[in-house]
Amino acid sequence: MKLAVVGTGYVGLITGVCFAELGHEVVCADKDSGKIEKLRLGEAPIYEPGLQEMLWSNADAGRIAFTTDLAAAVRGSEIVIIAVGTPSTATGEADLSFVERAAESIGEALDGPKTIMTKSTVPVGTNARIEAIVASRAKYPFRVVSVPEFLREGYAIRDTFNPDRIVIGTDRAAEIEAIVELHKPLTDRIFVTDVRSAEMIKYASNAYLATRISFINEIANICEKVGADITQVSAGMGQDRRIGPHFLNAGIGYGGSCFPKDTKALIQIAGNVDYDFKLLKSVVEVNREQRNTMIRKLREYAGSFSGKTFGIWGLAFKPNTDDVREAPALDIVSRLIGEGARVRVYDPAATANFRSLLNDPSIEWCTDPLSAAKGSDGLMLLTEWNEFAEVDLRAVEQTMNTPILIDGRNLFGDKIGAYSRFWYYSVGRPHLN
Ligand code: UGA
Numbered sequence: 001m002k003l004a005v006v007g008t009g010y011v012g013l014i015t016g017v018c019f020a021e022l023g024h025e026v027v028c029a030d031k032d033s034g035k036i037e038k039l040r041l042g043e044a045p046i047y048e049p050g051l052q053e054m055l056w057s058n059a060d061a062g063r064i065a066f067t068t069d070l071a072a073a074v075r076g077s078e079i080v081i082i083a084v085g086t087p088s089t090a091t092g093e094a095d096l097s098f099v100e101r102a103a104e105s106i107g108e109a110l111d112g113p114k115t116i117m118t119k120s121t122v123p124v125g126t127n128a129r130i131e132a133i134v135a136s137r138a139k140y141p142f143r144v145v146s147v148p149e150f151l152r153e154g155y156a157i158r159d160t161f162n163p164d165r166i167v168i169g170t171d172r173a174a175e176i177e178a179i180v181e182l183h184k185p186l187t188d189r190i191f192v193t194d195v196r197s198a199e200m201i202k203y204a205s206n207a208y209l210a211t212r213i214s215f216i217n218e219i220a221n222i223c224e225k226v227g228a229d230i231t232q233v234s235a236g237m238g239q240d241r242r243i244g245p246h247f248l249n250a251g252i253g254y255g256g257s258c259f260p261k262d263t264k265a266l267i268q269i270a271g272n273v274d275y276d277f278k279l280l281k282s283v284v285e286v287n288r289e290q291r292n293t294m295i296r297k298l299r300e301y302a303g304s305f306s307g308k309t310f311g312i313w314g315l316a317f318k319p320n321t322d323d324v325r326e327a328p329a330l331d332i333v334s335r336l337i338g339e340g341a342r343v344r345v346y347d348p349a350a351t352a353n354f355r356s357l358l359n360d361p362s363i364e365w366c367t368d369p370l371s372a373a374k375g376s377d378g379l380m381l382l383t384e385w386n387e388f389a390e391v392d393l394r395a396v397e398q399t400m401n402t403p404i405l406i407d408g409r410n411l412f413g414d415k416i417g418a419y420s421r422f423w424y425y426s427v428g429r430p431h432l433n
Contacts, residue, residue, distance in 0.1 A: 169198020220428025230428030314383025
């Protein structure tokens with residue numbers, strides 16, 4: 001099939017490359033000419049395992065191309081995929097201006113009957129709005145189908161090729177054969193529903209996963225006070241098939257481009273229909289507070305921050321990505337330097353992105369974990385990259401001025417018992433040292 005993908009952000013680029021890998025002819029359009037230029041040269045603008053190689057091989061095979069000319073991409077396609085961003089506005093609502101602009105341009109460019117497939121995360125009712133915008137401009141018949149995206153950063157390609165389900169939202173089920181066919185090679189778990197329910201499934205899924213994280217973080221905080229171990233509690237809970245083991249890792253809380261944005265948007269969606277989503281408001285609040293807990297713990301061990309130097313391991317919002325959007329490290333580093341500390345930071349992939357958002361003379365940019373720890377008065381682990389699990393802790397202990405380790409992701413656990421000089425804090429666990 002011939003596909004046009006509008007937007008080459010995370011979802012758009014992964015979608016385009018993966019459909020090309022399945023043998024479709026894909027043209028990705030974006031108004032950012034710098035990004036398109038890089039993509040034409042075969043350079044992936046994001047770090048995602050496997051993406052670079054897949055981009056090269058499909059570009060070489062002529063199955064994927066990049067353009068700033070959205071109209072041309074639309075004209076050559078049978079299916080148009082909307083994958084533009086829906087960032088938060090100041091009030092927490094989803095900003096739909098990119099989606100609306102895309103719909104206008106698609107409507108104007110339509111040169112024959114086509115299917116428009118929305119992958120952007122959009123509030124309930126947005127696909128109806130897209131339909132109205134396109135209809136006001138289009139001279140040909142078209143249909144709008146909602147196919148929300150559930151991939152995780154860091155596992156995006158694996159998730160695309162092994163989805164738990166594909167949700168297809170349509171109000172005209174008889175007309176979606178092409179969309180079902182497009183997704184069939186990926187899974188037979190295709191769930192066809194109405195458009196509004198599909199839109200809601202996306203928000204409800206992210207909000208539920210965020211709720212599990214805030215829930216387990218609160219249980220962890222209680223565990224600390226009653227002398228239980230959250231890693232044991234999570235493992236024991238997870239064995240109940242009704243609960244399952246996933247998203248029960250306590251730590252510093254969630255970040256990223258999705259959970260923070262989508263939880264706030266769903267609170268707004270509920271508020272717009274006079275529903276006070278109290279549970280989700282608490283989830284957001286608990287997540288914010290969890291970051292403060294890490295700072296409090298560091299203060300408990302290290303005292304005042306002024307004039308001290310702290311090491312930071314991990315800047316990305318989670319491992320295997322260079323994405324720092326809403327990363328806990330942004331808050332924590334700002335707080336530390338705001339209180340007069342110097343920080344030595346290291347991340348295997350996210351340093352450049354972090355630096356573009358937060359650059360300060362009090363930050364030293366290190367190129368390996370050991371030099372970030374060197375001479376420091378405390379070390380905070382904020383992202384559980386594998387590389388950190390493999391570091392020689394004896395060398396770390398020896399290089400630090402004061403060996404305090406705040407493990408915001410419970411990465412080291414019992415292993416730390418062998419290094420008795422460490423003052424070690426992990427979330428929701430008995431003090432090991
Ligand atoms: C999330 C969802 O998992 C995807 O299904 C969804 O498609 C995506 O948002 C989106 O809407 O685009 P993502 O943000 O890439 O994916 O990352 P996750 O792996 O879900 O992690 C989110 C945050 O939760 C991270 O900060 C992670 O460290 C944290 N987390 C996750 C925990 O603190 N504990 C856990 O047990 C799991």
